[in-house]
Amino acid sequence: MTRPPALRVSHVSLSYGAKKALDDVSFALPRGRFCALLGPNGAGKSTLFSLLTRLLVTREGTIEVAGHDLARSPRAALARIGVVFQQPTLDLDTSVMRNMRYFAALHGLAGRDATMRIEAALDRLNMRERAGETVRALNGGHRRRMEIARALVHAPEVLLLDEPTVGLDTASRRAITAHVHDLAAEGLTVLWATHLVDEIGPGDEVVVLHRGRVLQQASAAEVAGNRPLIDAFIEMTGGNDEALA
Numbered sequence: 001m002t003r004p005p006a007l008r009v010s011h012v013s014l015s016y017g018a019k020k021a022l023d024d025v026s027f028a029l030p031r032g033r034f035c036a037l038l039g040p041n042g043a044g045k046s047t048l049f050s051l052l053t054r055l056l057v058t059r060e061g062t063i064e065v066a067g068h069d070l071a072r073s074p075r076a077a078l079a080r081i082g083v084v085f086q087q088p089t090l091d092l093d094t095s096v097m098r099n100m101r102y103f104a105a106l107h108g109l110a111g112r113d114a115t116m117r118i119e120a121a122l123d124r125l126n127m128r129e130r131a132g133e134t135v136r137a138l139n140g141g142h143r144r145r146m147e148i149a150r151a152l153v154h155a156p157e158v159l160l161l162d163e164p165t166v167g168l169d170t171a172s173r174r175a176i177t178a179h180v181h182d183l184a185a186e187g188l189t190v191l192w193a194t195h196l197v198d199e200i201g202p203g204d205e206v207v208v209l210h211r212g213r214v215l216q217q218a219s220a221a222e223v224a225g226n227r228p229l230i231d232a233f234i235e236m237t238g239g240n241d242e243a244l245a
């Protein structure tokens, strides 16, 4: 039997009052791929992330994580998701390790099992030697790495990241982007929301979202066609935010 996709979004719509933020959105993510959710500001990326993490719910459409329906089996579905939100959510005055332990406890992990998982997650992001430092002492790039490690502590199948490089300098942005590509190469399914095409490699999967609609899902090379990806993106969306459109 073939396994279900890591994430399947089917005919999802959501309105804020009269404003339709998502309009019949459908896509499926194959396992172990880096998939960019590419859209300009206001495309609906954060709204979709809120639905994927059940911060928002909708009656229009379905979301399945590794075959588990998010509305009908939220515990099973959410257990398979790790999430890094756009706004950092770290306690700055406690250590990396304490932050990790607190988060592990939220997933029901404690004791030696938690320690082993935390160390493994920190190792995956090259952060183990920073475990004793307070978060405040870390630079922006290392704080983000810590958040990614934290999102992996319960061994999810899908990692969601909402514009995770916002506010980082160029070197940190590049390092985080490369790191998360490595995680996908190791088998993790990644959904990475961005409006920055330079974070996307030619072999990555791309879902182009614009004004709440999916315009295309294909490999970055296919979306680009015979021109640079940035040109294809601008051609499809105008490339700027809705306020300027």
Ligand SMILES: Nc1ncnc2c1ncn2[C@@H]1O[C@H](COP(=O)(O)OP(=O)(O)OP(=O)(O)O)[C@@H](O)[C@H]1O
Pocket: 016, 019, 020, 021, 039, 040, 041, 042, 043, 044, 045, 046, 047, 048, 242
């Ligand atoms: N709470 C809200 N109430 C009303 N409209 C909203 C609300 N949140 C978002 N919107 C609107 O819904 C649309 C999608 O917004 P969303 O934040 O999901 O887009 P985005 O792609 O994440 O953009 P950004 O990159 O700026 O975060 C936009 O038109 C936005 O103005």
